[in-house]
Amino acid sequence: MKQHLQLKLSQQLALTPQLQQAIRLLQLSTIELNQEIEHALNENPLLELAEDLSESGGVQSNTLEKDTSKEDKPFDDDSFEQDSTWENLSIPTANRQDDEHGEDYFSVEEKISLVDHLKQQLQLLPLTQKDKLIISQLIANINDLGYLETPLEEIMEQFPGEVEIELEEMKTCLKLLQTLDPPGICARTLAECLLIQLHLQYASDPYYHLAIITCKDHLVLLGNRDYIKLKKVLKITDEQLRSTIQLITQLNPKPAEHFFLQDTKYIIPDVIVKKYKKKWVAQLNPQVLPRLKINQLYANLLQKNNSSSSLQQQLQEARWLIKNVQQRFETILKVSQAIVDEQQAFFENGDISMRPMVLKEIADLVGLHESTISRVTTQKYLFSPRGIFELKYFFSSHVSTETGGMASSTSIRALIKQLITNENPKKPLSDNQISDILNERGIVVARRTVAKYRESMQIYPTNQRKVI
Template sequence: DLREHYEREYEGEAQLGNSEAEEKRKFFFDSLVAETSLQEHLIDQLKMVDATGGQEKACEYLIGSLDENGFLSTALSEIGLLSGLPLRDLQDGLKILQSFEPIGIASVDLQDCLLKQMEARKWEASLAYRIVAEQFPLLVRRRVPELSRKLSQPTHAIHDALKQIAELDPSPGKRFSEDSNQAVAADAEVEKVGKEWVIHLNNDYIPRLRLNKTYKELITKGTLSSKEKEYVRNQMRAGKFLINSIEQRQNTIERITKKILEKQADFFQHGTSKLHPMTMAEVAEEIDVHETTVSRATANKYLRTPHGLFPFKFFFTPGYSGKHGDAVSNTSVKEIIGSIIEQEDSKKPLSDRAIVDILAGRDIKLARRTVAKYREELGIAPTNLRRQY
């Protein structure tokens, strides 16, 4: 086909040393852009600084000593012993490094980092600066009444200062962390057409394979020896097996999707709050395959629904017995906990024990540590950090 034709043509050009083809190849690879690391970002700034050779070496060593937050938590004296670099060069290098972007880089700790950012914004005269500089332990624990009393300020002024502090970056190095976000495409989609739910498989990324007719013709012409015929037949069988395996994969995904649609009908109609417990073993038994087949078929696969794009594994979740004997999935329990906390009085936030009691009133029995675990997974702070004064 045309693709094979152009591939062969390009390979031929490359083998002949065609400079234009090599330029195209180089352009392609040069176009693959990688994220800039924190170290690269700082080294690029170091190249623009007028520094001595000793200061440059010190900066490079300090850059390599930063943690993932961008902090330099090791004392310069210790770094000097480890590196063999003069302490004076390390001190000068640190001053140079702390002048780089992002502001707060190479700070000793979080308090130092926040103060440097506030000084860069000329906030030294603000209440926010006083809180960070003088009452940092109370800030970390969000002790608003105590901050109000120690600084002789009304609670609303303390809240305003906390909002100002929240504008700062507590981890300036984190913005250069490797981006793990990936664009994913749905392997299947469930949508409602009229009154019926319909399943669509995504075949866009499935290779369309066929056996090359040339090999069939070689066997029928009779020009091959018996060993050659056997070899070609084995390769053709392997090719057929691969084609059948790909078709079988799509068929398995479709059957699994049908079972998910059947067992999670309430989810498709109403959303995650109606997700029911379901295991791979149940689905495997009903479609007459081994549980590991379901696991492999759904690994890194995604299903598009009216409520968003979800990994197939999302639908396989254990659960608890709910009110009236209904089964409630872990995901639904998390959503219930999130809803309970959303509706709480911010001046009297609910403790994990209080949430346990509320769930028990709905016939959902959980241990306090389980509620704490789900709350943390939802990214919700503990009681003392949610309290508003």
């Protein structure tokens, strides 16, 4: 085989460390960005927080015009402009706890675990060592909702061979656990969970016995909302059935759920939308604007002595971070304003006026790549008089109308919800009827689509919405 040399020319995009950082910062949420900056402040002596906005220079929170100059152009995956004018910037202190507990005060209450909660109650009871051993094993098998799904016989097999446990001992300890708080804990079925709560909390209620019979023997009918048949088998009046159901709905089918809920995640909106001269305008939230600057003491030392290469590198990294954070906020603002411009009707009238929109539309408007728009709109939030929304919320699919136009899936969901809210509860609308009504209004939506949208909003079907 004959060997030979061949020259080949090709083009490829090389991501510089600064561009890599810029892209990474863009996809971070505000809280994650604050954590990143806090880490940088701890690691880089050339970087520090400014005392106030005037010292830091700040970021303008007004709207950027669509025809931004080349110097103001936000970064994209394919191009990145450097600007040496931004040395100082304002950065937020995320989740700070003000002494006066102002609007920026956030706290997460320390929660006791379910195991500790149960053990605290058991400390007050006279238990033998064997009882404690059995109860500990029962508690270890409770799931996150508070149920004991594992059969007692299987739990008995979990003990070491030298420990002899009788089934009756297991049942006795289980009954003891079921008297503890939260009511309904350690039940083996939903029916048992509800029955325990009725016995512990509502034994004196006038509808206690009807509720007991319903939970014990007719829970399927109740779950299916088959009220007509339920009233017939119980042989009761409408008023008695209504009161019985009202009592049962006070019970908690997931008694231990709150012990396993994740810590609350706070949303800090990046953008605030306000109406100005009959137009909705986006502004950066001043609470999240950075307050970063270069440490002038170290910077002046470096000007006099260039021998420290490590400090020179840290100075460059500090400048990169400041510029990249600045560009991040400029990009978020520019994209947000483009979204607001396209969705003026939504901010005026709500979901029912949401227009269909895809990432490419905004990408074309602001001159950025679709992947950049995707990063900008993920985990970035907008606050408006209509609520807080992730920027991604404003992008939705569409269906055709008879007039040749398009309607967004969000507006169709809002119309379906509106129709169901205003329906006669004794004669609720079927999915077919809703489809026909929408078709009469020029929105072509099949029955299957109506059902899909209804289910996505967790709205019951016709037979379960009907009231007696």
